Amino acid sequence: MLALDANGDRALSAVEIANAPASLAALDANKDGKLTFDELRPLPPKAE
Ligand SMILES: [Ca+2]
Ligand SMILES: [Ca+2]
Numbered sequence: 001m002l003a004l005d006a007n008g009d010r011a012l013s014a015v016e017i018a019n020a021p022a023s024l025a026a027l028d029a030n031k032d033g034k035l036t037f038d039e040l041r042p043l044p045p046k047a048e
Helices: 012-018 020-027
Strands: none
Touching: 012 020
């Protein structure tokens, strides 16, 4: 999951793995406690 790759080197370091829960939480755009596929994609929030 490249979203967890904080420094963009395409590898997950121990630190990045340790921070994975926080990174995943940060991806939860609508803060509903769930990650949906649209939240996992590096796309801007869609206008509705
Ligand atoms: Ca990395
Ligand atoms: Ca969500």
